Amino acid sequence: xxxxxxxxxxxxxxxxxxxxxxxxxxxxxxxxxxxxxxxxxxxxxxxxxxxxxxxxxxxxxxxxxxxxxxxxxxxxxxxxxxxxxxxxxxxxxxxxxxxxxxxxxxxxxxxxxxxxxxxxxxxxxxxxxxxxxxxxxxxxxxxxxxxxxxxxxxxxxxxxxxxxxxxxxxxxxxxxxxxxxxxxxxxxxxxxxxxxxxxxxxxxxxxxxxxxxxxxxxxxxxxxxxxxxxxxxxxxxxxxxxxxxxxxxxxxxxxxxxxxxxxxxxxxxxxxxxxxxxxxxxxxxxxxxxxxxxxxxxxxxxxxxxxxxxxxxxxxxxxxxxxxxxxxxxxxxxxxxxxxxxxxxxxxxxxxxxxxxxxxxxxxxxxxxxxxxxxxxxxxxxxxxxxxxxxxxxxxxxxxxxxxxxxxxxxxxxxxxxxxxxxxxxxxxxxxxxxxxxxxxxxxxxxxxxxxxxxxxxxxxxxxxxxxxxxxxxxxxxxxxxxxxxxxxxxxxxxxxxxxxxxxxxxxxxxxxxxxxxxxxxxxxxxxxxxxxxxxxxxxxxxxxxxxxxxxxxxxxxxxxxxx
Ligand code: DON
Numbered sequence: 001x002x003x004x005x006x007x008x009x010x011x012x013x014x015x016x017x018x019x020x021x022x023x024x025x026x027x028x029x030x031x032x033x034x035x036x037x038x039x040x041x042x043x044x045x046x047x048x049x050x051x052x053x054x055x056x057x058x059x060x061x062x063x064x065x066x067x068x069x070x071x072x073x074x075x076x077x078x079x080x081x082x083x084x085x086x087x088x089x090x091x092x093x094x095x096x097x098x099x100x101x102x103x104x105x106x107x108x109x110x111x112x113x114x115x116x117x118x119x120x121x122x123x124x125x126x127x128x129x130x131x132x133x134x135x136x137x138x139x140x141x142x143x144x145x146x147x148x149x150x151x152x153x154x155x156x157x158x159x160x161x162x163x164x165x166x167x168x169x170x171x172x173x174x175x176x177x178x179x180x181x182x183x184x185x186x187x188x189x190x191x192x193x194x195x196x197x198x199x200x201x202x203x204x205x206x207x208x209x210x211x212x213x214x215x216x217x218x219x220x221x222x223x224x225x226x227x228x229x230x231x232x233x234x235x236x237x238x239x240x241x242x243x244x245x246x247x248x249x250x251x252x253x254x255x256x257x258x259x260x261x262x263x264x265x266x267x268x269x270x271x272x273x274x275x276x277x278x279x280x281x282x283x284x285x286x287x288x289x290x291x292x293x294x295x296x297x298x299x300x301x302x303x304x305x306x307x308x309x310x311x312x313x314x315x316x317x318x319x320x321x322x323x324x325x326x327x328x329x330x331x332x333x334x335x336x337x338x339x340x341x342x343x344x345x346x347x348x349x350x351x352x353x354x355x356x357x358x359x360x361x362x363x364x365x366x367x368x369x370x371x372x373x374x375x376x377x378x379x380x381x382x383x384x385x386x387x388x389x390x391x392x393x394x395x396x397x398x399x400x401x402x403x404x405x406x407x408x409x410x411x412x413x414x415x416x417x418x419x420x421x422x423x424x425x426x427x428x429x430x431x432x433x434x435x436x437x438x439x440x441x442x443x444x445x446x447x448x449x450x451x452x453x454x455x456x457x458x459x460x461x462x463x464x465x466x467x468x469x470x471x472x473x474x475x476x477x478x479x480x481x482x483x484x485x486x487x488x489x490x491x492x493x494x495x496x497x498x499x500x501x502x503x504x505x506x507x508x509x510x511x512x513x514x515x516x517x518x519x520x521x522x523x524x525x526x527x528x529x530x531x532x533x534x535x536x537x538x539x540x541x542x543x544x545x546x547x548x549x550x551x552x553x554x555x556x557x558x559x560x561x562x563x564x
Contacts, residue, residue: 020083021103027309027489027541027550031105034549036378036538037058038465038559041165042066042075045156046379047562049148051532055143056385057085058153060153064391065157065214070165072192072409073174073396074375074465077379078212079131081391081410082273083141084260084449088384089466090456092271093144094260097391097411098442099130100253100326102244107437109244110419126243127277128412130443132225134391138254139222145385155217161214164206170558172201181400187237188402190410210407226250230406237404252440254563258301258327263338265291266482272450272474274334276326279468279471281337283314288343288473293485294450299383301495303520310499310506311350311508312527313472317501325434326442329380332434352461355517356526358504373397374465376449378540380549386540388449388460416443421516445532448474456540460488464554466535469507470500473535481541488541489552 028034035046039144046063054062060083063194080099086092110121122128142150167175170504175182176198182188191207192199197204215225224230230249238245248369259278260271265287272280289312298305324332337340350356374392392411393399399412417437435444448471452460461479465474473496480491497504506521510530521528536557543551553559 001247001549009560012204017240022035025487025490025493027319027487028561028563029059030549030551031058031547032382032564033224034380034542034551034561034563035063035230035377036379036551036559037067037554038375038536038538038553038557039067039071039075040558041070042377043553043562045379049153050381052148052564054148054381055145055383055388056379056381057141058148058390059379059381060377060387061142061146061150062153062252063157064134064138064389065154066160067375069157069161069210071171071375074373074392076132076134076391076393076398076409076411077217078134078403079130079391079463080130080392080396080413080423081137081389082277082445082447082449083137083387083389084271084273084451086271086386086451086453086458087145087373090254090453092260092262092451094258094271094273095137095255096258096274096276096442097133097140097255098445099411100440100442101414101417101437102131103246103248103252103439104124104244105414105437105439108420109437114348115420115422116296122415122417123273123395123399123412125185125401126238126241126397126410127411128414129245129401130413131245131249131253132411133255134254135217136222136253140255150221151169151218154214154278158211158214158218161207163260163268164204167199167201167205168558169201172199172203175199178397178400182397187404188234188400191402191407192397201434206441207407212410213406227255230408230494233405234403234408238494239402241474245401252283261334261338263287265478268452268454268482270450270452270478274327275324275444275446276442277445278320278324278476279446279450281324281334282316282446282471283448283450283475284318284338285343285346286471288338288340289346290479292343297477300480300484302516303517303524306497306506306517306521307524308350309497309528311356312346313499314501315346315349315501317359317468320431321391321501323434324444325327326444329438329441330434336519357375358501361501361502374447374467374470376463376465376538378461378463378538378551380458380461380540380542382457386458386462387407388451390447390449390465392447392461392465397488407469413443416445421557424502446470450474452478454491454544457544460541462537462539464537468500469496469534473537477537477539485489488539490549492537492539492552492554498534507531507534510548
């Protein structure tokens with residue numbers, strides 16, 4: 001191993017393998033509250049807030065701001081996300097704090113004069129950034145539901161940014177993988193490299209500018225980000241580097257409360273995110289159709305089970321590509337797509353005896369692209385409130401550009417738009433004109449923060465990162481729990497597979513499915529492609545009888561579940 005460069009991903013895999021083998025299948029249990037998140041320091045911060053009498057929203061605010069410091073890969077001030085909140089009285093709230101296109105954005109902004117996509121224009125640097133929504137979203141959630149003082153909730157993040165934290169092996173590998181890009185932006189180079197060289201495990205990451213920005217937010221709330229010094233510096237740096245975000249963009253940003261997608265699955269009720277995330281609708285299509293089959297009688301991870309899922313996913317992702325976009329700009333045929341009636345028509349069209357064919361589903365493929373870092377946390381408290389929150393910069397460390405003088409890493413979420421009709425991305429995820437770029441429009445997402453109840457009592461809080469694979473990750477964990485009666489740890493650790501219509505392949509976790517399963521699939525005409533792992537689920541199950549939370553953080557990453 002000595003000469004091998006360990007990436008964050010291979011480290012995650014090692015951790016995954018070892019924890020898988022040594023500890024068996026016991027999740028973490030707690031009576032009063034639980035925090036499950038993608039990074040241990042942030043997890044501990046959230047737990048402390050719960051112990052001090054904070055509720056799930058308070059803990060979420062503290063965890064999110066801490067992740068912006070200790071998990072800069074995806075935790076953020078310069079990105080956006082979605083939150084599903086369930087209060088103890090079983091009311092559900094869905095908060096959209098997704099980024100939006102700057103006012104000056106336009107449909108062909110990533111094409112050159114001959115109509116060719118400009119390499120990396122929508123992924124690297126200032127022009128790739130949408131107007132950030134995170135700070136406004138957290139401020140809004142806290143204003144409506146918080147118990148503890150806003151300042152108290154930001155204090156741990158401020159301290160960690162100011163005095164630094166020790167970089168672990170996972171973070172060191174991830175920073176190293178992005179060093180070449182950080183070096184392209186002087187503001188990023190100063191913070192995220194050691195004079196251009198990569199940080200190593202055990203080094204300390206100090207983020208002084210970020211701590212000052214956090215202090216302004218602590219003092220002034222969302223205005224500390226969207227107005228004054230922070231906004232001014234972001235806008236100025238944008239101007240200097242060809243970015244589009246202006247102070248007016250920042251002033252105009254507003255998070256939106258939306259009506260959650262609600263559905264049922266075998267007597268359970270699920271709530272998930274509506275557009276501009278595709279998560280809730282695609283999840284509904286998958287679960288509604290799956291419900292028409294006796295899944296619990298199928299052998300888990302068998303070729304028969306995988307084929308059923310794959311054929312359902314093929315249709316659900318084709319619908320995603322064809323129809324979905326920002327509801328403030330396009331009409332999503334939501335009611336039809338999430339109806340039980342539509343699931344019956346999907347059932348009728350499924351292929352049972354040989355592989356289906358994505359080209360036989362007639363929708364016009366237009367480009368959409370997603371990449372691979374995001375972070376999710378699930379939090380429950382002593383009152384029975386629950387938060388399921390996924391937020392992101394899109395790519396690992398987003399656009400890789402820090403707005404000078406703010407410490408804020410900017411997202412590259414503009415890449416989630418369809419930037420050119422008919423242009424497939426490296427991940428093969430496609431979209432339509434419903435998701436083309438328009439001034440102030442939100443780009444389509446796959447983030448799927450989800451909460452499930454049974455007879456109005458909390459049952460499951462689940463979500464995770466994984467780009468297009470988020471939705472199938474969440475669906476599989478749900479089915480593992482409900483159909484296959486797994487505990488939360490088993491459900492999360494079970495091997496994953498994924499199909500997204502285009503490309504027409506089944507993505508499978510490497511070396512985690514039997515030879516039989518793989519042979520049967522190939523013999524039926526499916527193309528298989530292997531990934532080290534897919535998605536990092538973060539989940540909490542609530543046992544109503546014993547009044548106990550069981551939590552588990554996916555060992556595919558290096559997060560943590562902690563309760564009290
Ligand atoms: O909003 C989306 O769907 C993407 N920007 C999420 C990217 C992602 O999950 C990458 N993570 N692993």
